[in-house]
Amino acid sequence: MNRKNLIDYKIFVPALLIIIGISIPFALYEAESLALLNSIFDYIVEVFSWGYLWYGIILVAAGLYLSFSKYGQVVLGDPNEKPDFTFFEYASILIAMGVGSTIMRTGMLQWTSVANDPPIGVEPGSAEALLWGNAYSMFLWGFQVFAIFVMAAPAMGYILHVKKRPLMRISEACRVVFGDRFTDGWGGKMLDILFLISILSGAAVTLGLGTPIITHNLSNLLGIEVNFTMTIIVTVVWVLLFSLSAYLGVDKGIKRLSTLNMYLAGIFALFILVAGPGVFILSYFTDTISFLLSNYLTISLNTESVHQGQTSHMQSNTVFWFAYSATWAMLHSVFAAKISKGRTIKEMILTYLLAPTLLSWMATGVLGGLGVHKYLTGDGSILQLVQEEARMAAIPEILSTLPFGAISIIIFMIVALIFLTTTLDSTTYTVAAYTSTRDMSKHEPPKLLRIVISVVITGVALVLMRIGGLAPLEVISGLMGLPIIFIQFILIYAAKRMMDEDQAWKYNIRKKE
8 A cells, every 4th residue: 555545634634733723822822822721611611510420420321231231242343253352451451541641640649639628618638638539539530431431432343343344433433323425524524633633632731741750750769850851851762662562553562561561550559568558558448448439429420519609629620530531532432442353342341441440449549548648647748749830749759758769769650651651552553543544444553654643742742842832732632522522422322323223232242152
């Protein structure tokens, strides 16, 4: 195939130009643009906060319905073929994609935001505030978020592995709803461009915001200030890693890196428990789980409507978190669909709902417990430190309380770096598959295209980091979640309609022994 024909320029170029066209003027007038964008986002959150909360609940219900109804047994692919990956490999890939490096940051620090600004009526810094803090950290990585990530995957997986459609795109999955004229015309192109704008901007933000997790730990370790040169060096190393992993593909790159990181993360957690305050962490984890389960519905559907003019961190951040998660929903679903050949609808949905949740709760229990122990044993300054601009500097401060503090910081950086890598290699691979003109039901996306996508994402992120445009782009990414929500519900309906038309629940299932 001619290299010029490897990529669909009709959707890739417009998406890239729109991102650049939006980002540069916003970067040049960062303060004004941030004020404008935040006011728009705050208005949407204020008016539609109840809707975002119900959105998460409804997607969990839809996931359970598809899993345990007749549709759950439908196989994505030939029922006689085995899945491409073992269950551990499959779950590891989904975990690495689902939680990424963000769990390293929220697991260690999210409790502090709630401890400083607990639910109305709870005293900041109190024992109850600490329980709310870690329980809320776990809630953020719970069933609603992973339902948001996976619920467009059944439709995408069905068109790719059962229908054998050559293009792995949202527009193709919506064909059964909108018809050929819309799908093959401007409507389908608009859907695909919207997806790419959402993902490319989100990936650039992830690259830009993920770097400080590494640079602040390096700064503490080496005793030097964080500067742009250090940021560039860390970014380049990181880009080389995720570009190589994406180039090698799912089987040789992403799968191996994801499974390796599961082992490294497990070893690091055991080290913290054995060398650190293990008994306290396990006790605090137990209390947190109890507190979370007792208050799960309260957190899930709390709008604080009767507290006029007062909004706690938990209420406002939950809405933001769901809105921002919606931005990433299509990427997670497209990637999950691609790697789910041979899996049933039930296996795909439940694995994505349960495996990342379990890992996230354990990570939050260990990392959050370590931070809370530091706070309770006399170092109350941790709550003040996180309110300052150098929030990430609190992470090495907490890790340094462990024996062999420097080694702990190094291990933390390695695990975080690999998590960052597995997020962006999956992103790069997915965007390449999405924009490729190859038949994705039979082939992998071209390796050259994967490298091109890596370069584009890195270039956008570095330019915006330098000129100050990441913050506006982050808010834009959050705003992008609103149209994505409507597309998700269309795709859930499309999946059901396609399976009904084919009677897939009769004919595309595994034969009973």
